[in-house]
Amino acid sequence: MNFAVLQFPASNCDQDAVHVLRNVLGHSARLVWHKDTSLGGADAVIVPGGFSYGDYLRTGAIARFSPVMQAVQAFAAHGGLVLGICNGFQILCEAGLLPGALIRNRSLQFRCEHIFLRAPTPDSPFTNRIPAGQLLRVPIAHGEGCYFADDTTLGQLRAQNRILWQYVDAAGQPTDAANPNGSLDNIAGICNERRNVAGLMPHPERAAEGLLGSADGRLIFESLLHELTARAARPPAA
């Protein structure tokens, strides 16, 4: 498969995403510069972590206006798969591709540590290979990862099974102590209504090799690949 990994001026997890897709999973991944207007025929788009434009004004606020994001909007509108990681999640929210917003951690501090994630539903292109009940041990690294949405939006996310990942404790419970940033409902990641765009604050690309302490994050990329393979096998819709 061909992945486009967006590169904003201060993206800093872009190489990590390329490394995992290319060297660990054996697929093709290409960096797409923020000034580009085309995604070059990619099968899926990764919006990686980092500080895109120094996170000035608000995280992701400036990035959403870059030329490449117009292409991502169009790609998503046609059903293309888009995954935002960390700053990428923030950008997708700012761009309106995902609802809600990420605000400052309730501790007011940047937080980098491993957390446990639970995927409440396998019904998405991003979670279909995660076995029911399996917890993923994946790191977070963010200062503004507290997910916020108004009650109506939150109600929709719940009702439509769009909460894809939640912070949980070692027993799989979404406790307050397991919540590293104060996110509503312990939300670590969500998808849009059409389920083709998702974002999460944790870094699956930093947990894709045993030597880095966990390979659990691979399940998220493998879910994406599973969906892409299924799509490739289907005849294109009329």
Place this chain on the structure above:
Amino acid sequence: MKAKIIITPKKAVLDPQGKTVQNALEHMGYQGIGAVHVGKYLEIEVTGDPAVLQGQIDEACRKFLSNPVIEDYKFQIE
């Protein structure tokens, strides 16, 4: 002329920074301290027809300078 813009977190949004400042003020012994909201202040140097600017700044605030999901804004041009 200057457009002076004030952006504040919406009341419904958790504002740990405001809460921390509030606690600190209370600890320092200041009396009668209520909720604190920490926002942003922007000053933009502008030229042109004030009526037109009014519309432009409002649009910029709505689309870019604030995030309506979590923030309110107000501004004046003077």
Place this chain on the structure above:
Amino acid sequence: MPDPVITPALIKQHGLTPEEFERIRGILEREPNLTELGIFSVMWSEHCSYKNSRPLLKQFPTKSPKILVGAGEENAGIIDIGDGLAIAFKIESHNHPSAVEPFQGAATGVGGIIRDIFTMGARPVCAVNSLRFGPITTVDGSPAGPAVLKNRRLFTGVVAGIAHYGNCFGIPTIAGEVYFDASYEGNPLVNAFCLGVLRHEQIARGAAKGIGNPVFYVGPATGRDGLAGAAFASQDLTEESAEQQRGAVQVGDPFMEKLVMEACLELLATGAVAGIQDMGAAGLTCSTCETAARAGTGIEIDLAKVPQRAPNMTPYEIMLSESQERMLIIVHKGREEEVKRIFDKWDLPWAEIGFVTDTSRMVVKNHGVVVADIIARKLADEAPVYQREAREPAYLAAVRAFRLTGVPDTTDPAGNLNTLLAWPTIASKNWVYRQYDHMVRDGSVVCPGSDAAVIRIKADSLPTAADATAAVTEKYLALKVDCNAVYVYLDPYEGAKTVVAEVARNLACAGAVPLGSTDNLNYGNPHNPEIFWQLRESVRGLAEACRAFNAPVTGGNVSLYNQNPGGPIDPTPTVAMVGLVEKLEHVTTQWFKDAGDAIILLGEIADRQDPLLGLGGSAYLQRVHGLKTGSPPRCDLEREANLHLALRGLIHTGVVKSAHDCSDGGLAVALAECCISRPIARETPGLIGAVIDLSGYGDLRQDALLFGESQGRVVISVAPLHAAKVIAQAQALGVLASRLGTVGGSALQITTSAGKLEGDTRGLHDHWWHALARAMSGE
């Protein structure tokens, strides 16, 4: 505005002595103007010239077959790590700026050292830091007074500043150390280290080569940043507003630095660059005269072409500004367009400000009028050198005479252990490193919290290359920074040896062989003969120890005048060392792994030749008895080096499951850390108990046995069936090895001839893990 008259007062304000001023007149063969006076004052500061320490630094071993760029040649040394790859690393202080404005001071410290590394053509891949603050807790748990509150504010600001810069730039801050001691009150230490990776053929030089080559300025515009912080700031320098006179705190912009780095590495790959240097301390001054001096050329610039952020800046201000994230690049003539194309791509400001000449002079013009004209080499390389007077400090007599006779042995070892685990200097530093992104770049094999960090070097760790088709062999590097300054205070020579021994031991515990080291010498005022004696003796110890561990010094930094109203800081020669772990399977962590494993001590249980049995200068005496005295543990370099060799040998056989060195807090703290330090996830520690039998050491005081800090000891664990063989192998290699006990259960139980110490792992972990967070929240 006319130049002010150069008065003796103005010379003094610039930190120059009358003799130094005479020397300047001799070099110029005329009177200097104000701009030239400012230029000399910064170039002849200790920071740039090492005028007080240079004769001592010559003792350091600086050569090995692996060293490609040696100490003092360039901005950072470079070491070969095999397969055509090399590393550049260096440590540098930002103590005084951090005392004034902790957040920006620390942030710009990180920015400065990152620039030193990519200036060499290397891609920065990890950061490390060493920090010192005054106490953040009160000894008796009473409410914190103003001094403690201020220490907390400084600590909070420094950590947040490092986090801000490193996290945004996208570099993992992977190791570090933090000590708290009253001697740092009002004078915190912030030593920042950075390591970068490059191919041998990518080494860039800070030399202004090629007569006629254009000189480019790249990065944000120059403001009055940093002028006030330096000793040369002059109140009546200009008649502008008070606000402008005060200058401004240097503000770091990690976003800008990331762009500057990417653009510089991209530009270096084109081959268009003849020389490159960052503008660090003394910005434009240092970069212009040093590049010319290194190349044996001259350089001419016109300040009118330098991008300026503030109106009406004087030549003096422009030359001395410490605005951040700026680079000076000398480009091969005819290839200017490539510079412009790349910097425009990254939306970075650039300006062509001058050219290389054959005059060997540094000529600075402003709108065509010469404002400074100095022979570059004399400015850069001919600073005065002082052999200061040294005298043994008076306090050492009492230190040496100290004996344990007045100190009763412990009656509450379990309570002492909890107290030590919660002592901020020993407690887990997770409150610090969880604020740093320590995993970005997908290379963090061992994260902060073990003896040494380990990072993986892979293809994308390298700078952009024109021809990057060759496969890159993955490498594993171990890093650690250490300095027990209390030991150095109590015995500068012996203590300094211990500093190096401990950092090398930490690398050995991770499975690494030292490649080289970099040191940051933080001391008080060298004009005080007692301080200079501390400096001289500790440099002697450092040099000897670096030789013993084959860890040549590739560069570093000297920070003097670290004083506060209460006196000088403890002598703090911070040493960062980098080692190579040959194979991934050799990477070893400090925590116990499996129940049933045998626990073995490598090294002697205590140094019985030491009258204080390792308690001199120990955390135990400091924290439990309020005594910061006694000769520190002795450091036998030969025995220590042999221990490291044997430990690595055992690790290479594949049987060592964990290795942890005994340092602050002694054996009991080391064993507790082996039980409680394994991180799994947030709120989820990996705890495992141990049953230890020390009853055979009834000849030793209990406090010395449990909390003594005798050197040359490492706790390892192995599968039970390997235990006897490992002990025999260690002894065959000349290292004493003894079985201490077995891993397992939910408590650490230590039996001594005097009784039993028992601590539930959950409780021990709670004391150790949350101590800093509790202190910082005022609990």
